[in-house]
Amino acid sequence: MKLLVVGGGGREHALCWALAASPLLTKLWCAPGNAGIAEVAECVPIGAEDIPALVAFAQAQAVDLVVVGPEAPLTLGLADACAAAGLRCFGPSAAAARLEGSKSFTREVADAAGVPGARWARFEEADAARAYIRAQGAPIVVKADGLAAGKGVVVAATVEEAEAAIADIMESRVHGAAGASVVIEECLLGQEVSFFALCDGTTALPLGAAQDHKRAYDGDLGPNTGGMGAYSPPPIFTPALQDQVMAEIIRPTLAEMARRGAPFRGVLFAGLMITDAGPKLIEFNVRFGDPECQALMLRLRSDLLTALLAACDGALAQFDLRWDPRPSLTVVMAARGYPGAYAKGTVIRGLERAASVPGVEVFHAGTARREDGAVVANGGRVLGVTAMAETVASARAAAYRAVEAIDWPEGFCRRDIAHRAL
Structure with a gap:
C-alpha cells in the first residue's frame, strides 16, 4: 500500500x-x-x-x-x-473535527451526551467575560474558543490573572481569530491524563493513556506549551479507570456525534482530569497528541497501518491491539525562548550518538537539513527523545542519557519528566 x-x-x-x-x-x-x-x-x-x-x-x-x-x-x-x-x-470530517476546533462545541456535545466535566460559559464580549470571572472567583480556566496550537489555555490562580488572559485573548488577539470568543471553565483539581481511542464512527478501541507536561519548566512552572514531555502508561490510570472512561466519556460522545450526523472516525483524544469524584473531561482533540504519540508508538506491538485501515473501514468491532507492557517516556528538547520567541537555524550535533543509547528513538519535531548535511533547529519544539525500559525510572534514565549525548547549546529541556510517577 x-x-x-x-x-x-x-x-x-x-x-x-x-x-x-x-x-x-x-x-x-x-x-x-x-x-x-x-x-x-x-x-x-x-x-x-x-x-x-x-x-x-x-x-x-x-x-x-x-x-x-x-x-x-x-x-x-x-x-x-x-x-x-x-x-x-x-x-475525522470537518464537522466531527469541531470537537477540537471549537471548545464551546465540545462542551455542548459533552453536556448532551451526559459526559462529566467542568461548569462552563462562553463569551463573545470581553467585559461580560470579566464580569463572570469576578462573580466566579479564582482559580478559574480561560480558553480561546478556537484552535491555538495547544497554547490558548490559561489556568488563572487569581482574578487579575484571568482578566489579563481575557485582555490577551480577546482584545490583543494573541491567538488570532481563535480568540474571537472564550470559554471560561471551573478549575478542576486532580491529575491530568491524556487518553486516546481509535474510532470508526460507531465503535471505539482504547489506544492507551499518557501523562503530558504542559508547562515549560521543571516543577510545572512557566508558561503553557504544546507539551514538554510525556510518559505512558500513567500509574494512576488503572484498567478499571480506563473502562469507566470508555463507558462514561468516549462511547457517549461517539453516540452523540453519530446522532448529530457527524460520526467520528479517527483518533479521539480525551484530555481528562482524574478528580476525587472520578474522571472528568477537560477537552477533546481529534488526533494523536504530541508528544504523547511518540511515547505510545514505542509501546505499540500491533501493525499500526492495519489498525488505521480498520478504523477507516468501520471494522474495529472485530479488532484488537497488542501493547508492550513496559513504560515509555519522551523528553522534548526545545529552542531556548520557546514558547516565546526563539532562534532558528542553530546546528544540532550528536543525534547518532543519542540514538545509539539502548531503548532510545530520537523523533524529530522542528528540524531541517542544510545543504551541507547539518541538521538544524527549525521550530520551537525540536526533538522528542523517547525511551522504553522495564521501569519508568530506567526509561527516564535512558532518555536523559541520550539528551546528554546531544550537542545543542541553544536547546533546553525539562529535567523532571514523569515526576508524578516517581
Whole structure:
C-alpha cells in the first residue's frame, strides 16, 4: 500500500516510524516532513494546510491511504476533500473535527451526551467575560474558543490573572481569530491524563493513556506549551479507570456525534482530569497528541497501518491491539525562548550518538537539513527523545542519557519528566 502522512512534527515522525514497519507498506510519503522523517519516508514540499495540493498529489500518486497528523488540516476539511476525490483518509470530517476546533462545541456535545466535566460559559464580549470571572472567583480556566496550537489555555490562580488572559485573548488577539470568543471553565483539581481511542464512527478501541507536561519548566512552572514531555502508561490510570472512561466519556460522545450526523472516525483524544469524584473531561482533540504519540508508538506491538485501515473501514468491532507492557517516556528538547520567541537555524550535533543509547528513538519535531548535511533547529519544539525500559525510572534514565549525548547549546529541556510517577 502507498501512504501519505500529512504533517511535519514529532507526532508525524513517530507515525511514519511505526507505519514504515508495516509489511503492507510499499511506499511512504510525508508532507512536508522534516529532517528525521526523511530517513523513513520521502518528504514532499507541500504544506499540511494546503488541501488542494495534498489531494492532487495523493490522486497523482494513487495513494491508498492519507494519514492526517495535525488538527488544522482536519478542521479545514482535508478528510472531506479526500472523500470527494475518492481517496481513503484516516481522520475525522470537518464537522466531527469541531470537537477540537471549537471548545464551546465540545462542551455542548459533552453536556448532551451526559459526559462529566467542568461548569462552563462562553463569551463573545470581553467585559461580560470579566464580569463572570469576578462573580466566579479564582482559580478559574480561560480558553480561546478556537484552535491555538495547544497554547490558548490559561489556568488563572487569581482574578487579575484571568482578566489579563481575557485582555490577551480577546482584545490583543494573541491567538488570532481563535480568540474571537472564550470559554471560561471551573478549575478542576486532580491529575491530568491524556487518553486516546481509535474510532470508526460507531465503535471505539482504547489506544492507551499518557501523562503530558504542559508547562515549560521543571516543577510545572512557566508558561503553557504544546507539551514538554510525556510518559505512558500513567500509574494512576488503572484498567478499571480506563473502562469507566470508555463507558462514561468516549462511547457517549461517539453516540452523540453519530446522532448529530457527524460520526467520528479517527483518533479521539480525551484530555481528562482524574478528580476525587472520578474522571472528568477537560477537552477533546481529534488526533494523536504530541508528544504523547511518540511515547505510545514505542509501546505499540500491533501493525499500526492495519489498525488505521480498520478504523477507516468501520471494522474495529472485530479488532484488537497488542501493547508492550513496559513504560515509555519522551523528553522534548526545545529552542531556548520557546514558547516565546526563539532562534532558528542553530546546528544540532550528536543525534547518532543519542540514538545509539539502548531503548532510545530520537523523533524529530522542528528540524531541517542544510545543504551541507547539518541538521538544524527549525521550530520551537525540536526533538522528542523517547525511551522504553522495564521501569519508568530506567526509561527516564535512558532518555536523559541520550539528551546528554546531544550537542545543542541553544536547546533546553525539562529535567523532571514523569515526576508524578516517581
